[in-house]
Amino acid sequence: EEITIPADVTPERVPTHIVDYSEAEQSEEQLYQEISKANVICIVYSVNNKKSIEKVSMSSLCIHCNLVEHSSMETILPIMNQYQDIETCVECSAKNLKNISELFYYAQKAVLHPTGPLYCPEEKELKPSCIKALTRIFKVSDLDNDGILNDNELNFFQVKTCFNTPLAPQALEDVKNVVRRNMADGVKDNGLTLKGFLFLHTLFIQRGRHETTWTVLRRFGYDDDLELTQEYLFPLIKIPPDCTTELNHNAYLFLQSIFDKHDKDRDCALSPEELKDLFKVFPYMPWGPDVKNTVCTNDQGWITYQGYLSQWTLTTYLDVQRSLEYLGYLGYSIIYEHESQAAAITVTRNKRIDLQKKQTQRSVFRCNVLGAQGSGKSGFLQAFLGKNLQRIREDHKSLYAINTTYVYGQEKYLLLHEVMPDFDFLSEADLACDVVCLVYDVNDPRSFEYCAKTYKQYFMDSKIPCVVIAAKSDLHEVRQHYSLPPLEFCRKHKLHPPQPFTCNTSDPLGKELYTRLTTMAMHMAQADLKNSTFWLRASLGATVCAVLGFAMYRALLKQR
Numbered sequence: 001e002e003i004t005i006p007a008d009v010t011p012e013r014v015p016t017h018i019v020d021y022s023e024a025e026q027s028e029e030q031l032y033q034e035i036s037k038a039n040v041i042c043i044v045y046s047v048n049n050k051k052s053i054e055k056v057s058m059s060s061l062c063i064h065c066n067l068v069e070h071s072s073m074e075t076i077l078p079i080m081n082q083y084q085d086i087e088t089c090v091e092c093s094a095k096n097l098k099n100i101s102e103l104f105y106y107a108q109k110a111v112l113h114p115t116g117p118l119y120c121p122e123e124k125e126l127k128p129s130c131i132k133a134l135t136r137i138f139k140v141s142d143l144d145n146d147g148i149l150n151d152n153e154l155n156f157f158q159v160k161t162c163f164n165t166p167l168a169p170q171a172l173e174d175v176k177n178v179v180r181r182n183m184a185d186g187v188k189d190n191g192l193t194l195k196g197f198l199f200l201h202t203l204f205i206q207r208g209r210h211e212t213t214w215t216v217l218r219r220f221g222y223d224d225d226l227e228l229t230q231e232y233l234f235p236l237i238k239i240p241p242d243c244t245t246e247l248n249h250n251a252y253l254f255l256q257s258i259f260d261k262h263d264k265d266r267d268c269a270l271s272p273e274e275l276k277d278l279f280k281v282f283p284y285m286p287w288g289p290d291v292k293n294t295v296c297t298n299d300q301g302w303i304t305y306q307g308y309l310s311q312w313t314l315t316t317y318l319d320v321q322r323s324l325e326y327l328g329y330l331g332y333s334i335i336y337e338h339e340s341q342a343a344a345i346t347v348t349r350n351k352r353i354d355l356q357k358k359q360t361q362r363s364v365f366r367c368n369v370l371g372a373q374g375s376g377k378s379g380f381l382q383a384f385l386g387k388n389l390q391r392i393r394e395d396h397k398s399l400y401a402i403n404t405t406y407v408y409g410q411e412k413y414l415l416l417h418e419v420m421p422d423f424d425f426l427s428e429a430d431l432a433c434d435v436v437c438l439v440y441d442v443n444d445p446r447s448f449e450y451c452a453k454t455y456k457q458y459f460m461d462s463k464i465p466c467v468v469i470a471a472k473s474d475l476h477e478v479r480q481h482y483s484l485p486p487l488e489f490c491r492k493h494k495l496h497p498p499q500p501f502t503c504n505t506s507d508p509l510g511k512e513l514y515t516r517l518t519t520m521a522m523h524m525a526q527a528d529l530k531n532s533t534f535w536l537r538a539s540l541g542a543t544v545c546a547v548l549g550f551a552m553y554r555a556l557l558k559q560r
């Protein structure tokens, strides 16, 4: 007969089905079946019947058993030691109701808050995976990254992450005093060190308050095996076709705070040590050496604040799942009290609607860069990051470059993607973008043909705006082996004249060309471009905004 304890009378609010087994009436087969369905097993013996105690140790079930009810400690302790899975022993009596509700409380706890994954009773210490998880939690909660949880951070942790109410000032002191009494370096500058934090959790567990530690771990996304759950790392997010993914304002604020807390020397760049520290809450290093050729760096090759945000923007655009995962490691949803990291993402509206309405709310635009081998594509990408011609190690090369530009006074991201020059195998993904650059080498007579052919095969009939780039303009211009010279070709197809470009210079590289590309990407429709006054309007618009912006800035200054 099955008995159910309803949820509202159990401390953990979980309904509990109790299935009784009788050896006299039921087969072993039935027993095994029930065991396979059970979360926890209570093995009952009688304290005044030695034979029934022996049966406990003989029973092959002991392997599966989580809970034993007992009395004669001396007899049962060796059994407990032998079988790790035995969670606890409770002496009880049905006759005088001693410990009966406690028995079921412990049984529930053994399932909901198991000791096994957290703590090693033999060593009397936390298990390595538990230390790892709590260390990540400590780092996420240490908002200023000074290695100490001060009162603010402790309360922040307490309120936002787990228990909803702040600790009373006295309680905070009590917690710290307990740690102080037990270890020398658990409290520093009146705050909890990582060592103190770990000690506190060891104490919770030793005092049978595993649920405290479990509450924290679960809130930070851990499952029973102390792995971050798939639901936590990869919350569902729907991305309809022809839509792109961007980080919203809150997400940028969050990432900014993460940057600030790790830029210890405040030079607005992440040194290798600072970067390593930032990614300590990750199970692996997410950024490879190619990143420093994908975004802006300082002279030392360290990723700047701008570059850091650009890389996040790129990941979110190209692989939003990965961005969600990374934000999960950083604890975004916990710190901002969002249901999940999905709250950090803006899914833009379908590009076709943008085209119809002739306006867009997007802030990231993609420009694919195509051209024959060696025509100067990589140089064109690197120049966008302000990097003059240089040799890059093969394994540090990147096919992407992303940076900001200002269009009509608004900051936009332009993502350049170098497409491998494999004419016959341009995939849908190679072609999907907001603006196209066709690069040829003015010094290589065979390079323009690739541009002309690519244009005619893939872009002539598409609405995507195209720009021809005459790269390596520092070199001697030679006649192209193609039926039409580049300028004629552009005229015929109503494209703008080839844009001369070089990165082989020691002068600082300008951003005008990239700003124009972004402007074209925003306007999207090729039709606009065919209007000869387009460039004029675009560049005038930018100037007017810049002038207005400056005037407003001055007005603001005067007000102060």
Ligand SMILES: Nc1nc2c(ncn2[C@@H]2O[C@H](COP(=O)(O)OP(=O)(O)OP(=O)(O)O)[C@@H](O)[C@H]2O)c(=O)[nH]1
Pocket: 371, 372, 373, 374, 375, 376, 377, 378, 379, 380, 389, 390, 421, 471, 472, 473, 474, 475, 501, 502, 503, 504
């Ligand atoms: N003089 C001069 N040389 C350049 C310029 N840009 C690139 N180069 C050189 O031209 C060669 C090819 O340049 P890349 O930028 O790697 O060309 P790419 O189109 O990316 O080449 P692949 O990726 O191999 O198809 C390299 O040796 C560069 O050093 C430039 O503006 N001026």
Ligand SMILES: [Ca+2]
Pocket: 142, 143, 144, 145, 146, 147, 148, 149, 150, 153
């Ligand atoms: Ca701190």
Ligand SMILES: [Ca+2]
Pocket: 262, 263, 264, 265, 266, 267, 268, 269, 270, 271, 274
């Ligand atoms: Ca720094």
Ligand SMILES: [Mg+2]
Pocket: 020, 021, 022
């Ligand atoms: Mg019975």
Ligand SMILES: [Mg+2]
Pocket: 377, 378, 379, 418
């Ligand atoms: Mg290249």
